[in-house]
Amino acid sequence: MAEVLVYVDHVDGAVRKPTLELLTLARRIGEPVAVHLGAGADTAAPVLAEHGAVKVLTADAPEFAEYLVAPKVDALQAAYDAVSPAAVLLPSSAEGKEIGARLAVRIGSGIITDAVDLEAGDEGPVATQSVFAASFTTKSRVSKGTPVITVKPNSAAPEAAPAAGTVEQLAVTVAESSKGTKIVSRTARESTGRPELTEAAIVVSGGRGVNGAENFPVIEALADSLGAAVGASRAAVDAGWYPHTNQVGQTGKSVSPQLYIAAGISGAIQHRAGMQTSKTIVAINKDAEAPIFDLVDYGVVGDLFDVVPALTEEVKTRKG
Numbered sequence: 001m002a003e004v005l006v007y008v009d010h011v012d013g014a015v016r017k018p019t020l021e022l023l024t025l026a027r028r029i030g031e032p033v034a035v036h037l038g039a040g041a042d043t044a045a046p047v048l049a050e051h052g053a054v055k056v057l058t059a060d061a062p063e064f065a066e067y068l069v070a071p072k073v074d075a076l077q078a079a080y081d082a083v084s085p086a087a088v089l090l091p092s093s094a095e096g097k098e099i100g101a102r103l104a105v106r107i108g109s110g111i112i113t114d115a116v117d118l119e120a121g122d123e124g125p126v127a128t129q130s131v132f133a134a135s136f137t138t139k140s141r142v143s144k145g146t147p148v149i150t151v152k153p154n155s156a157a158p159e160a161a162p163a164a165g166t167v168e169q170l171a172v173t174v175a176e177s178s179k180g181t182k183i184v185s186r187t188a189r190e191s192t193g194r195p196e197l198t199e200a201a202i203v204v205s206g207g208r209g210v211n212g213a214e215n216f217p218v219i220e221a222l223a224d225s226l227g228a229a230v231g232a233s234r235a236a237v238d239a240g241w242y243p244h245t246n247q248v249g250q251t252g253k254s255v256s257p258q259l260y261i262a263a264g265i266s267g268a269i270q271h272r273a274g275m276q277t278s279k280t281i282v283a284i285n286k287d288a289e290a291p292i293f294d295l296v297d298y299g300v301v302g303d304l305f306d307v308v309p310a311l312t313e314e315v316k317t318r319k320g
Contacts, residue, residue, distance in 0.1 A: 001030055001031050002029075002030040002031070002085065002086035003030055003031050003032075003033045003054070003055075003083050003084075003085050003086065004026040004029055004030040004031065004032055004033065004085055004086055004087050004088075004089060005033055005035055005076070005079055005080060005083060005085045005087070005088040005089065006019065006022045006023055006026050006032050006033065006034050006035065006053070006089050006090075007019075007022075007035050007076060007088070007089065007090040007091070007096065007099065007100075008034050008035060008036040008037070008044060008048065009091045009093065009096065010036065010038070010040060010044055011040075012038075012039055012040040012043075013039065013040015013041065013042065013043030013044045014040070014043065014044075015044050015047045015048060016091075016196075016199065017153065017158065017199050018091040018092075018093075018151070018153040018199060019034075019048075019091065020047075020051045020158035021151065021153065021154070021155060021156045021157070021158050022089045022090075022091065022151055023048065023051040023052045023053060023158070024051065024052070024156045024157070024158050024159045024161075025089065025117075025118040025151060025155070025156050026052070026087075026089055027052050027161060028118060028119055028120055029086060029087060029118065029119075029120045029125045030085070030086045030087070031054045031163075032052050032053050032054060032163075033053065033054060033055045033056075033057060033079075033083055033085065034048040034053040034055070034056045034057065034165075035057050035075070035076060035079045035170070036048070036056055036057070036058045036059075037058075037059055037060070037064050037072055037075050037076075038060055038064050038065070039060055041056065041058035041060070041167065044056070045058075045165055045167050046165065048165055049162065049163055049164065049165020050160050050162055050165075051158060051159070051160055051161065052160075052161040052162075052163050053163055053165050054163045054164050054165070054166070055164070055165070055166050055167075055168055056165055056166070056167045056168070057079050057082070057083075057168055057169075057170040058167060058168070058169060058170060059075050059078075059169070059170040059171075059172045061075075061172060061174060063174040063178070063179065065183070066182060066183060067178065067179050067180075067181060067182055067183065068181040068183065069095055069098050069099050069102065070102070070175075070177070070178035070179070070180070070181070071172075071174045071178045071179070072095075072099055073099050073102040073103055073106070073178070074172060074173065074174050074175055074178050075170065075172040075174075076088070076099060076103050077103060077106055077107065078170055078171065078172045078173070079170055080103070080107060080146070082170065085146060086124070086125070086146070086147075087124070087125050087146060087147040087148075087149060088100070088103065088146060088147070088148045088149070089118075089149055089150075089151060090148070090149075090150045090151075091150065091151065091153065092113060092114050092115075092150040092151055092152045092153070092254075093198070096150050097113055097150050100113070100148045100149075100150050101113075101148075103148055104145075104148040107145060107146060107148075108144070108145050109142060109144060109145025109146045109147065109148055110142035110143060110144050110145060110147065110148070111142070111147075111148040111149070111150075112127045112129065112140055112141075112142060112147065112148075112149045112150070113149075113150045114129060114130075114150060114151075114152050114254070115127035115128060115129055115149050115150065115151045115152065115155065116128050116129060116130055116151070116152055116155045116256065116277060117155060117156070118149065118151065118155075121141055123141060124141050124142060124147055125141065125142075125147050125149065126139050126140070126141050127139070127140050127141065127147075127149050130276070130277045134272065134273065134276030134277050135276075152198075152254065152256055152277075153198050153199045153255075153256065154199065154201065154255075154256045154257055154258070155256065192230075194223065194224070194228070194229050194230060195227070195228070195229045196229065197229045197230075197231060197245075197246060197248070197253055197255060198253050198254070198255055200228055200229035200255070200257055201228075201257050201258045201259070202223075202226050202227065202228035202229070202257055202258065202259045202260075202261075203223075203228055203229050203230075203231050203248070203255050203257045203259070203260050203261070203275070203278070204219055204222050204223040204226065204228045204229075204230060204231070204261045204263065205219070205230070205231030205232055205233065205248055205260070205261065205262050205263065205265060205275070206218075206219035206230075206231075206232055206233070206236055206241075206242070206263050206264055206265070206304075207232070207233035207235055207236050207262065207263070207264045207265030207266065207271070208233065208235040208236060208239075208264060208265070208266065209263065209264020209265065209266075209285065209286070209304055210236060210241065210263070210264045210304070211264075212241060213240065213241040213242065215305075216230075216232075216236075216241060216242055218263075218304070218305065218308050218309060219263060219308065221308075221309070221312050222261070222263075222308050222311060222312045222315070225312050225315040225316050225319070226259075226315060228257075228259075228261075229255075229257075230242075230246055231246055231247070231248040231253075231255065231275075232246045232247055232248065233247070233248065233249065233265045233268075233271050234247055234249050234251060234252065234268075234270055234271065237252070247274075248271060248274040248275050249270045249271045249273060249274040249275075250269075250270045250271075250273035250274060251270065252274055253274060254273070254274045254275070254277075255274060255275050255278065256275075256277040256278055256279075257278050257279070258278075258279045258280065259278070259279070259280050259282070260275050260278035260280070260281045260282070261282045261283075261284070262275070262281070262282070262283045262284070262285075262292055262296075263283075263284045263285075263304040263307075263308055264284070264285060264304045265283070265285070265290075265292055266285070266287070266290045266291060266292060267283070267290055267291035267292025267293070267294070267295070268291065272291075272292075272295065276295060280297050280298075281295060281296045281297050281298075282296060282297065282298045282299070282300070283296040283298075283299045283300070284299075284300045284302065284304050284307045284308060285299075285300075285301065285304070286301065286302060286303050286304070287301075288301045
């Protein structure tokens with residue numbers, strides 16, 4: 001059976017959920033071979049093996065941390081040359097898409113980004129994408145070279161499928177041309193204790209109807225009761241009510257959680273483009289004609305300052 005390279009997204013060996021999803025999808029089209037770059041391979045390897053990695057190729061070099069993505073592309077290309085895979089899968093993060101695009105150019109292959117599903121096909125893997133602000137679903141395949149595919153988080157439920165997970169060192173030579181952009185400083189992001197927005201199973205977002213930064217704790221309280229991430233519409237972000245890193249939409253982040261709750265969001269196309277693939281959508285808005293109600297599974301016409309606190313209390317009560 002053909003091997004499929006899976007780029008591992010991790011923090012010092014703590015494997016992030018999108019990688020486990022990639023391993024699950026990779027098993028549909030071949031045998032997953034994980035590529036772990038940086039420190040923590042010993043910690044990551046058992047987790048990767050538990051989710052189906054037949055091999056774990058590892059490499060650690062100071063250049064991975066000292067420079068932007070190019071040294072990691074060198075490493076992934078080395079893995080590609082060593083394995084001759086049927087496909088290369090990466091998470092659809094900003095870094096994942098850049099690494100994937102650079103690799104595709106180097107190996108002369110086509111690339112598909114932001115896939116939401118993956119299946120085997122007679123002529124190679126077939127990827128499903130949501131396009132034109134999720135108004136259409138398309139199925140595509142790469143017609144030239146080895147498919148390079150980035151997959152959006154929450155596109156598949158991680159499934160355990162224990163495999164050998166044999167750890168092998170990957171020989172990597174970082175080219176001088178990959179050292180053009182050096183990282184000179186880092187600032188740790190302040191932790192909120194909430195899930196990462198693009199990976200969260202539940203997202204609660206607030207929009208123009210929240211009517212001020214001082215009112216966003218209402219949204220945060222509901223999110224915390226559900227163990228959810230907090231999102232915001234472009235209007236709320238542009239007004240300075242919430243950080244840009246939390247913006248959901250065409251010019252922000254795309255999310256596809258199991259549950260998306262939109263409070264005080266009208267549903268402009270800019271916002272819909274970033275959340276329309278959510279599995280279940282709930283909207284709370286006092287305007288019964290708001291466009292958001294056209295795509296929801298459940299809609300509540302009411303003042304969010306009445307509905308959201310009541311919902312938060314009900315969640316807390318049921319959780320006991």
